[in-house]
Amino acid sequence: MVAGSPIYGIQPNETNRFDAINGVNSGTLDGIIMTSQTGGCGHNIPGAQVTIFMGSLYRPSEEGQVTGLPFIMLC
Amino acid sequence: MSNWIAECGRFFDPSKLRAKEWTRYEWEREGREHAVDSGIRTVWIVKESLLKRDRRTTASGESEFWQVFGGRRFPQHVEILSTFADEAHKAWRNPKSERSQVYRHIANHSSFNVLCTGTMWPLGPKADAPGVLQHLGGDLNTAEGKWKDPLRRGFLRLLDPKEDNWDITAFRIMISPFFLRRTISSTWEGRWIIKRTIARPVPQIILPYPDDFTEMDALQKFKRRIGQKNRETLTQKMDRADKQRYYTWSTLYADLVDSGVDEKNDKEVEKFISEKLSQYSPTGRVRRMIAMIKAARKHKMRFLLVSDRLFLIRLAYEVFSLYEVF
Numbered sequence: 001m002v003a004g005s006p007i008y009g010i011q012p013n014e015t016n017r018f019d020a021i022n023g024v025n026s027g028t029l030d031g032i033i034m035t036s037q038t039g040g041c042g043h044n045i046p047g048a049q050v051t052i053f054m055g056s057l058y059r060p061s062e063e064g065q066v067t068g069l070p071f072i073m074l075c
Numbered sequence: 076m077s078n079w080i081a082e083c084g085r086f087f088d089p090s091k092l093r094a095k096e097w098t099r100y101e102w103e104r105e106g107r108e109h110a111v112d113s114g115i116r117t118v119w120i121v122k123e124s125l126l127k128r129d130r131r132t133t134a135s136g137e138s139e140f141w142q143v144f145g146g147r148r149f150p151q152h153v154e155i156l157s158t159f160a161d162e163a164h165k166a167w168r169n170p171k172s173e174r175s176q177v178y179r180h181i182a183n184h185s186s187f188n189v190l191c192t193g194t195m196w197p198l199g200p201k202a203d204a205p206g207v208l209q210h211l212g213g214d215l216n217t218a219e220g221k222w223k224d225p226l227r228r229g230f231l232r233l234l235d236p237k238e239d240n241w242d243i244t245a246f247r248i249m250i251s252p253f254f255l256r257r258t259i260s261s262t263w264e265g266r267w268i269i270k271r272t273i274a275r276p277v278p279q280i281i282l283p284y285p286d287d288f289t290e291m292d293a294l295q296k297f298k299r300r301i302g303q304k305n306r307e308t309l310t311q312k313m314d315r316a317d318k319q320r321y322y323t324w325s326t327l328y329a330d331l332v333d334s335g336v337d338e339k340n341d342k343e344v345e346k347f348i349s350e351k352l353s354q355y356s357p358t359g360r361v362r363r364m365i366a367m368i369k370a371a372r373k374h375k376m377r378f379l380l381v382s383d384r385l386f387l388i389r390l391a392y393e394v395f396s397l398y399e400v401f
Contacts, residue, residue: 005341005385006341007341007345007385007388007389007392008345008389008392014076014077018077018078024377024379027377029377030371030372030377030378030401031368031371031377031378031379031380032378032379032380033380033388033391033392033395034379034380034381034388035381035382035383035385035388036381036382036383037383043078044078044082045379047377048377048378048379049371049376049377049378050367050371050376050377050378050379051378051379051380051381052364052367052368052378052379052380052381053381053382054324054360054364054380054381054382054384054387054391055320055382055387057383058313058383059197
């Protein structure tokens with residue numbers, strides 16, 4: 001889980017964020033649930049092959065910024 | 076923060092350049108070490124939250140960052156070669172903010188300033204240009220910034236809110252000497268800057284499995300429950316659209332609204348979802364999402380599940396454990 005707010009007790013600190021990102025990049029995690037805002041923070045996640053959007057984002061410019069991978073949009 | 080340091084490590088020659096997170100302690104330690112010149116220069120990475128003048132926890136009432144950089148005499152002791160500020164489209168929207176003022180103070184004493192963004196001019200060049208230019212080269216209204224006078228006066232004429240002088244072509248020509256744009260179609264010496272192998276693919280839109288209700292049902296339901304006002308602000312429209320969207324992801328949302336749970340109380344919402352989700356049939360969207368995640372795992376593909384709304388993030392988190400997706 002990568003977000004800017006605590007979710008189910010998971011704190012949005014740098015350690016948790018990097019554990020999640022490194023976990024996907026190294027293959028120890030299957031995936032990450034994340035907010036689009038954290039997706040635009042310059043993290044490199046080449047370990048992920050699919051991005052699923054739970055609907056379109058309100059701002060097309062933001063959506064364009066966070067979509068750097070092969071992705072599928074779920075309407 | 077550590078992401079930036081790790082990325083710098085990939086590109087810097089360690090015998091010449093290193094990156095460090097700015098703290099008062101590290102800054103002063105570096106100053107002492109620098110007296111015995113090691114030949115290695117430091118790129119300081121500064122958290123946006125440090126760009127403050129005031130902090131009540133210090134004895135002087137000033138933030139540690141401002142204690143170092145705030146004084147007028149700091150340029151006599153410190154030479155700033157360049158500044159690089161990321162997410163410039165968001166950070167410098169409000170020139171009256173404290174972080175904006177602190178940043179401009181630093182940038183005024185730097186020889187070379189760079190603003191980076193992946194979302195240039197989100198509100199359009201005319202609306203965003205005054206803030207961006209001000210943070211790049213100083214105030215356009217005075218001659219104290221880095222702007223040369225003919226250009227400064229040209230920008231002032233072009234951006235004058237009282238006059239209808241706006242001309243996008245003129246603006247583009249005026250910023251061209253210091254505007255560098257890189258897209259997937261950009262080349263340098265006959266080569267693609269962004270490799271074709273990692274170029275952005277075309278998105279695929281996946282429709283949900285059918286539900287026994289339609290989006291129109293959801294819309295009508297929430298129009299009746301919440302009541303659509305004749306005149307709505309953009310925020311109210313987005314709020315109404317969100318409620319409709321949440322309902323189409325899980326009909327649990329309607330009961331969440333009825334239950335009186337404070338939607339702004341994250342823990343209450345999480346508790347409600349945890350306790351009640353199993354009582355609701357998964358909607359077509361949820362079933363499709365589960366199928367997609369399972370398919371990705373079957374093909375040993377790792378995934379990112381993204382939403383701009385925390386309710387949906389929470390819902391997905393609970394769905395994963397409830398339906399044993401893993």
